[in-house]
Amino acid sequence: MIRFKNVSKSFGKDSHNSALKNINLEIGAGEFVSFIGASGAGKSTMLKMLIGESKPDNGGEIWIEDIRVDKVKSEFLPYLRRRIGVIFQDFKLLQSRTVYENVSLAMEVAGASKKEIQRDVPKLLDLVGIASKADSYPNELSGGQKQRVSIARALSHNPILLIADEPTGNLDKANTYDIITLLLKIHNSGTTVLLATHNQEVVDKLKKRVITVQNGEVVLDQEVGKYYI
Ligand SMILES: Nc1ncnc2c1ncn2[C@@H]1O[C@H](COP(=O)(O)OP(=O)(O)OP(=O)(O)O)[C@@H](O)[C@H]1O
Ligand SMILES: [Mg+2]
Numbered sequence: 001m002i003r004f005k006n007v008s009k010s011f012g013k014d015s016h017n018s019a020l021k022n023i024n025l026e027i028g029a030g031e032f033v034s035f036i037g038a039s040g041a042g043k044s045t046m047l048k049m050l051i052g053e054s055k056p057d058n059g060g061e062i063w064i065e066d067i068r069v070d071k072v073k074s075e076f077l078p079y080l081r082r083r084i085g086v087i088f089q090d091f092k093l094l095q096s097r098t099v100y101e102n103v104s105l106a107m108e109v110a111g112a113s114k115k116e117i118q119r120d121v122p123k124l125l126d127l128v129g130i131a132s133k134a135d136s137y138p139n140e141l142s143g144g145q146k147q148r149v150s151i152a153r154a155l156s157h158n159p160i161l162l163i164a165d166e167p168t169g170n171l172d173k174a175n176t177y178d179i180i181t182l183l184l185k186i187h188n189s190g191t192t193v194l195l196a197t198h199n200q201e202v203v204d205k206l207k208k209r210v211i212t213v214q215n216g217e218v219v220l221d222q223e224v225g226k227y228y229i
Contacts (some may be wrong), residue, residue, distance in 0.1 A: 001029040001192060002050065002161070007060035009045055009216075019045045020056070021216045027194070029160075032187045034203050034225065035196040037213035043196040046213070047163050050194075051084055052077045064161065082110050085154030085162045085191075089169035091146040093138040099125065099149050100134040106153045124152040128182060144175030151182060162186055164195045168202065176202065 002025075009020040020042045027033055035043045048054040049062045055070045056062060062069040064080075072080055093102050103124055107117045125131040128148040138146055147167055154162060164183060168176040180202055187193045197203065203210055203225055210225020211218055 001031075001065055002027040003061070003063040004046070004049075005061040005063070007046075007049065007056040007062065009042075009049075009054065009057055009060075019216050023218055025211070025218060025221075027192070030187075030190060030192055032184070032193045032206070032208040033195070034206060034208060034210045035194065035213055036198070036203055036210060036225075039198070041213040042216040043213050044165055047165055047194060047196055050161070050163060051081055051086060082157045083160050085151075085157070085159035087147065087150045087154050087162070087164045087167050089166040091138070091150045093146060093149055093153075095138050098135050098137055099130060099141070102138070102149055103153050103156050107156045110157045112157075120156065124156055127155070128152045129178075142175070143170050143172075144178055147171065147175070147179050148182070151179070151186075155186065159191065161192045161194070164193065166196055166198065168197065168199060180206065
């Protein structure tokens with residue numbers, strides 16, 4: 001489903017300063033894959049390539065199903081991004097909007113009808129366990145609750161792929177566990193999930209495929225991973 005072919009990336013003119021070095025990788029539909037590695041290893045750069053936010057240097061190819069992502073014209077990127085849900089460490093919620101509106105507005109922007117919005121938002125809030133906070137504003141929520149809202153939003157357009165870049169970076173242990181459990185639930189419903197994290201315990205507990213990135217290279221790719229660095 002996902003393929004990185006000869007993917008390198010340098011920032012600036014200094015080619016020694018490369019963020020990614022000849023990455024070749026295949027990820028099947030329905031997999032749950034964690035990317036681990038030290039800060040600056042290249043995890044986010046890899047994930048950004050899947051939404052066209054970063055492009056490989058010449059010769060590299062990024063594929064999602066039969067779409068060559070690095071060749072998608074910028075005017076078509078929004079359509080690609082609707083098939084992918086993305087969640088971040090810092091949630092990126094609209095502060096002046098309620099929990100309900102954060103999800104409903106995302107659906108509206110993506111072209112959903114009023115009827116679909118009324119039908120789906122309560123279901124999504126239920127799924128992530130935040131229905132009782134529908135009318136609260138983000139600053140009235142805990143970190144774990146905020147991340148649930150951002151997951152509900154990411155799921156609102158039924159993505160085939162969910163990308164979670166350090167989603168538990170701002171959370172305590174209990175909330176981290178809850179969010180990871182939620183990601184597993186989403187994965188079990190058939191969505192491909194990619195997770196970038198520093199969190200050793202999370203990766204060890206997941207017992208899913210783990211790709212270790214070090215200095216821009218994939219140094220380890222394990223079926224059932226443990227954290228080694
Ligand atoms: N827009 C950019 N301009 C210049 N250099 C960048 C840019 N984005 C990333 N880099 C560099 O690329 C390398 C990889 O960064 P990346 O953000 O992918 O790391 P990461 O593994 O996600 O780290 P972290 O765990 O801290 O999030 C780093 O050396 C970083 O400084
Ligand atoms: Mg990162």
